[in-house]
Amino acid sequence: MSRECFIAxxxxxxxxxxxxxxxxxxxxxxxxxVKLGILQFGTxxxxxxxxxxxxxxxxxxxVLDARRMANKNATAITLNAGETDxxxxxxxxxxxxxxxxxxxxxxxxxxxxxxLMVHPDRGIDSLADLDDKVLGVxxxxxxxxxxxxxxxxxEKHGLDPADMVKAIHGAPPLLQxxxxxxxxxxxxxxxxxxxxLRAGDSVELLRVQDILPALGxxxxxxxxxxxxxxxxxxxxxxxxxxxxxxxxxxxxxxVESDDExxxxxxxxxxxxxxxxASLRQGYRDGVPQTSAATQRDAIAAAFAIVAKLGGRExxxxxxxxxxxxxxxxxx
Numbered sequence: 001m002s003r004e005c006f007i008a009x010x011x012x013x014x015x016x017x018x019x020x021x022x023x024x025x026x027x028x029x030x031x032x033x034v035k036l037g038i039l040q041f042g043t044x045x046x047x048x049x050x051x052x053x054x055x056x057x058x059x060x061x062x063v064l065d066a067r068r069m070a071n072k073n074a075t076a077i078t079l080n081a082g083e084t085d086x087x088x089x090x091x092x093x094x095x096x097x098x099x100x101x102x103x104x105x106x107x108x109x110x111x112x113x114x115x116l117m118v119h120p121d122r123g124i125d126s127l128a129d130l131d132d133k134v135l136g137v138x139x140x141x142x143x144x145x146x147x148x149x150x151x152x153x154x155e156k157h158g159l160d161p162a163d164m165v166k167a168i169h170g171a172p173p174l175l176q177x178x179x180x181x182x183x184x185x186x187x188x189x190x191x192x193x194x195x196x197l198r199a200g201d202s203v204e205l206l207r208v209q210d211i212l213p214a215l216g217x218x219x220x221x222x223x224x225x226x227x228x229x230x231x232x233x234x235x236x237x238x239x240x241x242x243x244x245x246x247x248x249x250x251x252x253x254x255v256e257s258d259d260e261x262x263x264x265x266x267x268x269x270x271x272x273x274x275x276x277a278s279l280r281q282g283y284r285d286g287v288p289q290t291s292a293a294t295q296r297d298a299i300a301a302a303f304a305i306v307a308k309l310g311g312r313e314x315x316x317x318x319x320x321x322x323x324x325x326x327x328x329x330x331x
Contacts, residue, residue: 036085
C-alpha cells in the first residue's frame, strides 16, 4: 500500500468514526420531559391514555409524565410550585393569574360544553317554564355555563334564572345522581354528564354552545385548555411543540377510530353502548376546529359577559380578558 493510499484510507476511517459516534450521541440524547398535572378522573385522561398507549409522545420527540391529582386546586398548586410544566384548566383562571403578573397562557383543548337537561314529565318545554323549578348547577354560582345561561335569558327574555329557579350548586356526580333520582327538575352539568343523560330519556332543553351567537360570541367557545408559563415555552420549545403534536395526534385517533373508544370503554365507565356512543360523539363535537384568532375572539367576548354577572368573585378587578391569556405561539 502506498503512503498516499494509507493516508487517504486513514482519513476516511477517522471521518467515518466521527460520523458514527456523532450519530450515536444524537440518538442517545434524552428527549425532553413534559410534566402534566391532570385530575385523576377527568375526561382528559382519555386523550392522555391514547398518547401513552400508542407512544405518541415518543413519536413526537418528548416523554409525557402525566401526574394525576385529586382536585383542580392541587393541579394549580403544582404548576405554581414548578412541580409540573402544564395543567388543564380554563381561561378565567389564566386571565386572573396574568392580572397578578404571572405569565401563564392557554392553548384550547376542548369546546365541549354541557346542556340544560330536564325530565320529560315536569312540564318544562321552554326556558320560561323553569319558573319555580329546582335546578342542579355544576361548578358553583360563578360557573361559566350558568352565567352564560343567565346572560342569554336576560338578553332574550328579560328574565334572570337566578331569580326564577331554586339553584342547587354542587359536585357534578352528586348533581347527576340527584337529578336521576328525581330530586331536581333539571340539571346544568358538564358535557360528559350531559352525554350520559342524552343516552337516556332526559330532554335536552338548551345547549350552551347554541346560545353563544345570541350573546355576540362568534364561532364556538373553547372551555378548557392546556396551561403553561410563557417563560417555560420559550425555554422548552421542542417539549411544548412535541406535546401539542402528540395531543393533536391523539385527538385525531379519537375522532376517526370507533375501535379506540371500545378500548377506552372501561375508562369511560360507559354503562352501555348508547352511553359510549353519546360520550364518543360529545367528545368529537368538542374538538376545536376554529382558528386561533377566532378562538381568542370568542374567549374575549365570553369573558366580558361572564365578568359582568360573576363580578369580583369570578374575575377580580378585571373587566376584560388579560392580554396574552390565549397563547399566540406556533404549535
